[in-house]
Amino acid sequence: MKKYDAIIIGFGQGARTLATKLTANEWNVALIEKNEWMYGGSCVNIGCIPTKILEHDAREQKDYATALKRKNDVTKRNRNTEFTSMQKNERVDLYTGTGAFKSNHIITVDLGDKKEELEAEYIFIDTGSESNYPPIEGIKETRGIYNSTELQTLPEVPKNLGIIGAGNIGLEFASIYEMFGSKVTLFETGEQFMPKEEREVAEAVQKVLTDKAIDIQLNARVNKLSNENEQVKIETEEDDSFLFDAVLIATGRKPNTAYLNLDDTDIVMDEKGGIEVNDYLETAVEHVFALGDVRGGYQFTYITINDAKLIADYVLDKGDRKRSERQHVPYSIFMEPSFARVGLTETEAKDEGYQVLTNMAPVSGTTRSDVINDTRGLYKAVVNKETNEILGVTLFGDQAHELVNQVKMAMDNHIPYTYLRDQVVTHPVMSEIFNTLFDM
Ligand SMILES: Cc1cc2nc3c(=O)[nH]c(=O)nc-3n(C[C@H](O)[C@H](O)[C@H](O)COP(=O)(O)OP(=O)(O)OC[C@H]3O[C@@H](n4cnc5c(N)ncnc54)[C@H](O)[C@@H]3O)c2cc1C
Numbered sequence: 056m057k058k059y060d061a062i063i064i065g066f067g068q069g070a071r072t073l074a075t076k077l078t079a080n081e082w083n084v085a086l087i088e089k090n091e092w093m094y095g096g097s098c099v100n101i102g103c104i105p106t107k108i109l110e111h112d113a114r115e116q117k118d119y120a121t122a123l124k125r126k127n128d129v130t131k132r133n134r135n136t137e138f139t140s141m142q143k144n145e146r147v148d149l150y151t152g153t154g155a156f157k158s159n160h161i162i163t164v165d166l167g168d169k170k171e172e173l174e175a176e177y178i179f180i181d182t183g184s185e186s187n188y189p190p191i192e193g194i195k196e197t198r199g200i201y202n203s204t205e206l207q208t209l210p211e212v213p214k215n216l217g218i219i220g221a222g223n224i225g226l227e228f229a230s231i232y233e234m235f236g237s238k239v240t241l242f243e244t245g246e247q248f249m250p251k252e253e254r255e256v257a258e259a260v261q262k263v264l265t266d267k268a269i270d271i272q273l274n275a276r277v278n279k280l281s282n283e284n285e286q287v288k289i290e291t292e293e294d295d296s297f298l299f300d301a302v303l304i305a306t307g308r309k310p311n312t313a314y315l316n317l318d319d320t321d322i323v324m325d326e327k328g329g330i331e332v333n334d335y336l337e338t339a340v341e342h343v344f345a346l347g348d349v350r351g352g353y354q355f356t357y358i359t360i361n362d363a364k365l366i367a368d369y370v371l372d373k374g375d376r377k378r379s380e381r382q383h384v385p386y387s388i389f390m391e392p393s394f395a396r397v398g399l400t401e402t403e404a405k406d407e408g409y410q411v412l413t414n415m416a417p418v419s420g421t422t423r424s425d426v427i428n429d430t431r432g433l434y435k436a437v438v439n440k441e442t443n444e445i446l447g448v449t450l451f452g453d454q455a456h457e458l459v460n461q462v463k464m465a466m467d468n469h470i471p472y473t474y475l476r477d478q479v480v481t482h483p484v485m486s487e488i489f490n491t492l493f494d495m
């Protein structure tokens with residue numbers, strides 16, 4: 056049996072970060088990836104980068120075939136870079152096969168034609184997440200149903216696209232495919248659109264999408280999928296029926312533990328199927344860690360990378376960072392225009408007992424909106440009345456995905472809102488909106 060200092064199962068962005076740090080400290084590492092088209096993980100191959108390329112090119116009104124080709128070319132190039140960076144690292148053995156636990160510290164790699172057993176004191180699980188399919192009648196056997204990975208490989212844009220789930224993926228894909236010419240219908244079980252977000256901002260998003268002729272069906276419980284001729288029929292509990300050329304399932308992603316054989320270990324799962332970890336991301340088994348999507352919680356590339364850095368510091372004895380000390384985590388939905396948030400909404404802040412000041416600033420009030428000829432959007436801020444610290448912002452409109460990081464930095468460093476209110480910035484840019492937004 057081959058022995059290593061560490062085995063990493065799954066080659067996502069966290070794995071790459073971790074392998075680089077461990078090998079720089081002279082650890083010998085086995086890195087196991089199940090699919091040869093997934094070196095670098097979801098972000099590089101089927102997630103962040105490919106979808107943001109499509110979004111960018113759709114905004115630039117490129118035709119779909121051209122955008123698809125660019126997306127595929129860049130993805131291939133990035134995957135090769137990921138592969139080569141590990142391949143040429145003399146301390147890494149890259150296995151293309153499926154990793155599974157035989158026991159707490161022994162891993163079996165299924166290489167197709169043979170199996171190998173590997174042993175290590177340290178094991179890191181970075182197996183990501185996979186699409187979650189709700190229990191809808193016909194979902195498995197109906198043709199024309201895709202997850203986000205499959206939809207973005209279609210050679211042509213579906214004329215009529217149904218999307219089940221109006222979360223991150225649902226909203227991003229609705230925006231992208233609408234720009235490429237699809238007639239999009241979104242189905243969401245909830246009564247409210249973007250229920251966890253600031254109401255005023257969610258309503259502004261809903262209006263922009265509706266103005267684009269994206270049909271948003273709320274309170275819509277899809278209970279049957281079937282084929283009618285070459286189309287997909289969606290039937291809802293409310294007895295409505297719809298026909299589409301393609302249907303995207305965007306109802307969340309679940310931790311990918313399917314192949315790991317965790318039953319033969321002492322690793323403990325949480326009630327949502329994520330791998331339970333402590334503040335240093337160590338599982339119930341000593342020296343076995345889980346990072347990124349597979350441990351449940353936030354599903355963002357910057358989280359898996361940050362997890363990897365935290366774990367590396369811990370196992371290499373280079374610092375004492377804890378997950379609970381991680382500061383504010385922002386997020387963006389890359390729609391057109393973009394949406395972003397960090398911290399609390401007004402309702403959440405009040406529920407937590409804060410005395411708050413709030414303010415909203417419409418994008419139409421900025422000089423930037425004249426320059427770009429786009430007045431759509433609304434920014435909202437919530438501030439702690441007692442300390443002047445920012446509790447949260449929800450941003451919708453031009454540059455939201457960039458500007459949210461400015462506010463995150465202010466929040467992490469306890470900079471009072473008055474700093475953003477009074478700061479001198481260049482002109483005419485979107486950052487100026489903070490002078491107005493924080494004038495409360
Ligand atoms: C369509 C889409 C768009 C997204 N857009 C963004 C975005 O804009 N910004 C953002 O921050 N996040 C985005 N995300 C989320 C982001 O991609 C993930 O949070 C991130 O990639 C998770 O990284 P990870 O390291 O946890 O897992 P992954 O990157 O998924 O890596 C896990 C790897 O493990 C492999 N694997 C699984 N099981 C085994 C096994 N038993 N043996 C060997 N290998 C195995 C898988 O093949 C995979 O390559 C998006 C996701 C999707 C689906």
Ligand SMILES: NC(=O)c1ccc[n+]([C@@H]2O[C@H](COP(=O)([O-])OP(=O)(O)OC[C@H]3O[C@@H](n4cnc5c(N)ncnc54)[C@H](O)[C@@H]3O)[C@@H](O)[C@H]2O)c1
Pocket residue numbers: 189219220221222223224225227242243244245275276277305306307308353354355386387388389
């Ligand atoms: N920009 C980004 O950072 C980005 C982009 C895409 C994906 N992601 C990550 O990928 C993960 C998965 O994205 P997602 O959009 O699939 O999940 P999600 O959790 O964001 O949204 C799923 C949506 O589906 C709805 N839903 C669930 N079951 C349903 C049903 N039966 N019928 C109708 N609606 C239903 C939910 O109410 C929810 O609104 C996210 O957690 C996110 O972190 C991030």
